[in-house]
Amino acid sequence: MLAKPDYLNDLKNTGDFLTLSRNNEWHLEPSEFTLENGTGVTVHDTGVIEFQPKVTTTKDIVLSSAVHGNETAPIEICDDLIKTIIKGELELNQRVLFIFGNPKSINIGLRFVEENLNRLFNGHHTVEGVPMNDERKRAAKLEQYVTDFFSRGQQGSARYHYDLHTAIRGSKNEKFAVYPYLHGKPWKKSQLQFLLSCGVNTVLMMKSPATTFSYYSSYVHGADSFTVELGQVKPFGENDMARFAKTKQTLTALISQKEVQYPHFNASDFELFAVHRTINRTQEDFSFPFSDDAENFTGFAKGELLATDGDTPYYADVEGEAIIFPNANVALGQRALLTVTPMQVDSNFV
């Protein structure tokens, strides 16, 4: 039995786990309690709270936000869901682990404190000769919380992880998801249907391993896992939450219903893209020829300049090569740009 920390009554009354996490940036004493409807609640750490319904469950669901602290809309969605669950207004039928990835970076309103958390998963937090910092320690702990959560699920339960973000730039396709590299396994139409129900009709298929949270859950735990970009970064209070209504409704149904029916798969509902290449920044002197308001999914003509890394120019090598996540300010060695090309549904979808 865990001790009863001072924060417990307040958390039970308000459901405000976000504020509690923000007030305890890197550590929070664990605790547990049970809601009147029988759902067990476990606070594992700051930003990490688990809900275990009394009924038999079939899904183990991780919903993460604030892996980047300034991406506020997903934080607001998860904050609301947590509050409604703790206040007994939403009854769960599935196990859920909510994660606010980096509470300190929420407080400073920045993507990260010292180092981009989403470049530290899948073991990249611990590298010989590289000093640990708070974000590296956090990535290691988050991996452990996810491991423990999935390992305590019912035998045969389906595993899901939706890592919710917003993009720095505007996007021609406002909402889109990144499907982590599956090492040859087929992409799932049922997951695309889930995403569509969230209002996400655009999906990028990665073709190599990554250091991201979603790749980690997919690769290590076999979860259906995605990075989901829900729009453009805005400060708290400036998000038009109506734009996220479908996402919130779909997540609510996922965690509260025994089974959710999505409409039949129709390829023409989607815009799918294959990652064409990744361009890393290797030199201090790295630049793009386009402005900061060039949107994600802007296509370039074959032969047009995409980026310059020191003395190395990168030109579009296929017609319509489109830019995703251009960021010239990333740390040396990190991804400064992804490019994509359209793809069709084929036999590698089940």
Ligand SMILES: O=C(O)CCC(=O)N[C@@H](CCC(=O)O)C(=O)O
């Ligand atoms: O808009 C941007 O430049 C970045 C938005 C963001 O945080 N995207 C994720 C994508 C992760 C993935 O590739 O699955 C990231 O860069 O970490």
Ligand SMILES: [Zn+2]
């Ligand atoms: Zn992000």
